[in-house]
Amino acid sequence: MWRMTDCGEPRVYVAGHRGMVGSAVVRRLRSMSSYQILVRERMELDLLDQRAVAGFFSNERPDCVLFAAARVGGIHANKSYPAQFMYDNLIMAANAIHAAYQFGTRRFLFLGSTCIYPRLALQPMAEDCLLTGPLESTNEAYALAKIAGLKLCQFYRRQYGVTYHSAMPTNLYGPGDNYHPENSHVLPALIRRFHEAHLLGKDQVTIWGTGRPRREFLYVDDLADALVHLLELDDPPDWVNVGTGSDVTIAELAQLVAEVVGYRGRIVFDPNKPDGTPVKRTNIDLIQSTGWRPKTDLRTGVERTYQAFLNESLHGELREVEMN
Numbered sequence: 001m002w003r004m005t006d007c008g009e010p011r012v013y014v015a016g017h018r019g020m021v022g023s024a025v026v027r028r029l030r031s032m033s034s035y036q037i038l039v040r041e042r043m044e045l046d047l048l049d050q051r052a053v054a055g056f057f058s059n060e061r062p063d064c065v066l067f068a069a070a071r072v073g074g075i076h077a078n079k080s081y082p083a084q085f086m087y088d089n090l091i092m093a094a095n096a097i098h099a100a101y102q103f104g105t106r107r108f109l110f111l112g113s114t115c116i117y118p119r120l121a122l123q124p125m126a127e128d129c130l131l132t133g134p135l136e137s138t139n140e141a142y143a144l145a146k147i148a149g150l151k152l153c154q155f156y157r158r159q160y161g162v163t164y165h166s167a168m169p170t171n172l173y174g175p176g177d178n179y180h181p182e183n184s185h186v187l188p189a190l191i192r193r194f195h196e197a198h199l200l201g202k203d204q205v206t207i208w209g210t211g212r213p214r215r216e217f218l219y220v221d222d223l224a225d226a227l228v229h230l231l232e233l234d235d236p237p238d239w240v241n242v243g244t245g246s247d248v249t250i251a252e253l254a255q256l257v258a259e260v261v262g263y264r265g266r267i268v269f270d271p272n273k274p275d276g277t278p279v280k281r282t283n284i285d286l287i288q289s290t291g292w293r294p295k296t297d298l299r300t301g302v303e304r305t306y307q308a309f310l311n312e313s314l315h316g317e318l319r320e321v322e323m324n
Contacts, residue, residue: 009034009035009036010034010035010036010063010064010107011035011036011038011060011061011062011063011064012029012035012036012037012038012062012063012064012065012066012231013038013039013040013060013062013064013065013066013105014026014029014037014038014039014066014068015040015047015065015066015067015068015069015092015096016067016068016069016070017039017040017068018041018042019068019069019070019072019176020172020174020175020176020177020178020220020319021068021111021169021172021220021223021224022068022069023175023176024174024175024176024220024221024223024224025066025068025224025227025228026039027221027224028221028224028225028227028228029228032228038060038062040056047069047091047092047095047096048088048091048092048095049095050091050095050099053095053096053099054095054099054102054103056099057099057100057102057103057105058099058102058103061103061104061105062100062105063105063106063107064105064106064107064108064109064231065096065100065105065107065108065109066109066111066227066231067093067096067097067108067109067110067111067149068111069092069096070089070092070111071084071085071088071089071142072142072178072185073085073178073180073184073185074184074185074186074189075138075139075208075274075276076182077182078138078139078141078142079138079274082140082141083141085139085141085142085145086141086142086144086145087145088145089142089145089146089149090145090148090149093110093145093146093148093149093152094148094149094152096108097110097149097152097153097156097164100164101156101160101162101164105162106162106163107162107163107164107231108153108156108162108163108164108165109165109166109167109227109230109231110149110150110153110164110165110166110167111166111167111169111227112146112147112149112150112166112167112168112169112239113142113143113146113168113169114168114169114170114171114216114241114243114280114282115135115136115139115142115143115146115277115280116130116135116143116146116147116150116168117129117130117280118131118132118133118134118135119133119134119135119136119137119277119278120133120134120278121133123279123280123281124245124281124282124283124284125241125280125281125282125283126241126283126285126286127168127237127239127240127241127283127286130147130150130239131147136276136277138274138276139276149166150166150168150238150239152164153165153166153238153239154166154238154239157238163236165230165236165237165238165239165240166238166239166240167223167226167227167230167239167240167242168239168240168241168242168282169218169223169226169241169242169243170216170217170218170241170242170243170244170280170281170282171185171186171187171215171216171217171218171280172185172217172218172219172220172223173185173187173188173217173218173219173220173301173302173305174219174220174221174301174304174305174308175220175221175304175305175308175312176220176308176312176319177220177305177309177319178319178320179191179192179309179318179319179320180319180320181320186215186250186253187217187253187257187302187305188305188309190207190253190254190257191257191261191302191305191306191309192309193205193207194254194257194258194261194263195261195263195306195309197263197265198261198262198263202265203265203266204265204266204267204268205254205258205263205265205266205267205268206268206269206270207250207251207254207267207268207269207270208269208270208273208274209250209269209270209271209273209274209275209276210250210269210271210275211249211250211251211254211269212249212250212251212275212278213249213250213275213276213277213278213279213280214247214248214249214250214278214279214280214281215247215248215249215250215253215280216243216244216245216246216247216280216281216282217244217248217253217298217301218242218243218244218294219294219296219300219301219304219305221296222294222295222296223242225292225295226242226287226292226294227242229290229291229292230287230290230292233290236290237286240286240287240290241282241283241284241286241287242282242284242287243281243282243284243294244282244284244294244298245281245282245283245284246281247279247280247281248298250275251267251269254267255267256298256299256302257302257306260299260302260303260306261306
């Protein structure tokens with residue numbers, strides 16, 4: 001197996017470095033002296049353009065790729081734009097994985113999501129439940145694209161002997177999240193909604209769904225730590241879950257966010273809106289067996305995220321990514 005240490009100071013291309021995950025990875029790598037970091041703005045490198053991607057890999061010859069680029073969003077965005085979610089994520093992954101192989105990149109870490117697992121998978125979800133049942137319909141397009149990227153890495157590794165592997169993080173949150181009022185994930189959406197309700201003195205906040213679904217949340221800096229850990233393994237798994245192994249109901253999460261923000265009004269739920277997958281919690285035995293464990297508990301992570309939200313708002317840096 002090819003190892004990162006074979007390269008001295010390996011050149012690592014972080015795709016999607018402006019996103020929440022990519023920026024956390026860059027922060028983590030910059031705290032170390034053993035990596036040279038390559039990044040490109042979207043205007044400099046369109047990952048949907050096969051020729052441009054091939055040109056980048058031909059010119060730069062990175063030793064390693066950490067692929068955090070993706071079109072992402074919550075239930076509303078996934079239901080509203082399934083063609084874009086599937087096409088963009090499929091093409092970006094295929095372009096990058098193939099060009100990396102063509103031009104000698106020996107290590108490629110692809111970032112997926114635990115939404116790749118069946119809607120009614122046995123909980124907690126282990127890696128071997130992949131493709132054992134139907135997907136959750138509200139994010140099927142995104143999940144299929146991520147499954148394709150995972151499998152492409154696995155098959156390039158099997159056929160060509162390159163160390164191409166994948167990480168499947170659970171629901172993520174932290175500094176640099178997307179706070180778009182319609183296209184964000186549940187935790188940043190709750191932070192924004194309760195923050196605005198608190199400022200305006202609203203006596204009630206309505207949350208989509210019943211509040212009963214259970215979700216697991218991982219602080220993004222813990223994920224960045226896990227990804228660097230995986231890059232430094234000599235023989236990593238083809239794909240591995242990255243999470244906390246514990247979950248909360250959406251109602252419990254909403255109460256926690258309200259407490260952190262300081263909102264004291266009523267919280268009500270709209271059962272006419274979709275809940276999504278009823279339960280989604282990861283089995284993290286495999287990554288724990290390699291020596292990694294999460295460090296940040298949910299309350300601490302939400303407190304840090306809310307402070308980051310306030311700072312990003314104050315400096316005009318709040319991310320509100322629209323579909324286009």
